[in-house]
Amino acid sequence: MPTTHIPQIRIPTTYMRGGTSKGVFFRLEDLPERAQVPGESRDKLLLRVIGSPDPYQKQIDGMGGATSSTSKAVILSKSTQPGHDVDYLFGQVSIDKPFVDWSGNCGNLSAAVGPFAISNGLVEASRIPRNGIATVRIWQANIRKTIVAHVPIVDGAVQETGDFELDGVTFPAAEVQLDFMDLADGEGAMFPTGNVVDDLEVPEEVAKGGILEATLINAGIPTIFVNAQDIGYTGTELQDAINGDTRALAMFETLRAHGALRMGLIQRLEDAALRQHTPKIAFVAKPADYVASSGKRVKAAAVDLLVRALSMGKLHHAMMGTAAVAIGTAAAIPGTLVNLAAGGGDRTSVHFGHPSGTLRVGAEARLEGSDWKVVKASMSRSARVLMEGWVRVPADSF
Incomplete structure (x- = not known):
């Protein structure tokens, strides 16, 4: 009797480095319908994409790199927030346990959000200069805060290569300045106890x-x-x-x-x-x-x-x-x-x-x-597309 095999499905994905991290980037509209909303299906999909949970802690059967810096997923969409270009949702995928932590942001991958959003049509063309710096207004959905990314543009496209060096990253790239606005976390005051120490x-x-x-x-x-x-x-x-x-x-x-x-x-x-x-x-x-x-x-x-x-x-x-x-x-x-x-x-x-x-x-x-x-904190990072195409997962994995 023949064995029934479950086929794999493929999902448009971009694998990007941002700062000293890297992760898989999705447009919300490209995800399977049941994973376009928060919940168990979305979490299971991302776990399978990254290769978790893995008792060996290697993530061999997925896109993860077996460290917290490389076990990450990002979901982006045109912003629903006034005065913003893109909504950015970040998932920290556990390596050896079956859960995705949505409780915070990834500052390093924030550097890749603006470049991805521009390259994937999530920012209005009128806001992108032919040459110069594009200002991308990011709504960080995990903590409900604004990040402003200053992305270099050459001939209408994101500049990725350059001479900006970042300790922890081997090769130089183009500089992306990030401004993190209104810094108290969405869960309360800047100093939750009221004390600086x-x-x-x-x-x-x-x-x-x-x-x-x-x-x-x-x-x-x-x-x-x-x-x-x-x-x-x-x-x-x-x-x-x-x-x-x-x-x-x-x-x-x-x-x-x-x-x-x-x-x-x-x-x-x-x-x-x-x-x-x-x-x-x-x-x-x-x-x-x-x-x-x-x-x-x-x-x-x-x-x-x-x-x-x-x-x-x-x-x-x-x-x-x-x-x-x-x-x-x-x-x-x-x-x-x-x-x-x-x-x-x-x-x-x-x-x-x-x-x-x-x-x-x-x-x-x-x-x-x-x-x-x-009011804001600022720092410079860099970002680069490492690979783009489709990621494949078994159709019954989520």
């Missing part, structure tokens, strides 16, 4: 005495900042120093869960396991010399502070774009742990060291009554 209650295995100083901020993405020395680090660590240490990773996840609870992002500590993408956890230190993962020497005099951040349970190879926004915002507000590590005082930009090198991000803060407001 909190005494966070944590288990003894995290900090002796059960108390750890922390800056808990919603800007770009909810982020928990602690001092490196308070948890036994220097701020010069590379991925191998932490990602191969199961006890360290467990400690960071415990710390992240307690910070998430204090920020009001979860109701119970165990809920953190279902919210892997947010909040982020990062540790900061004063400048010091170190050797980046590429072998590049970073001098203490070249940076204002050092920052290391974890994403999806692992130390990031460079810096998440949204976390960079949080760093720039916190640095601009006197008294935060980020600001103090950078030397304190007022500042409108910060240059920080991360495992792959350095990055500069700007932000301007002002105190309105008892609340801090940051």
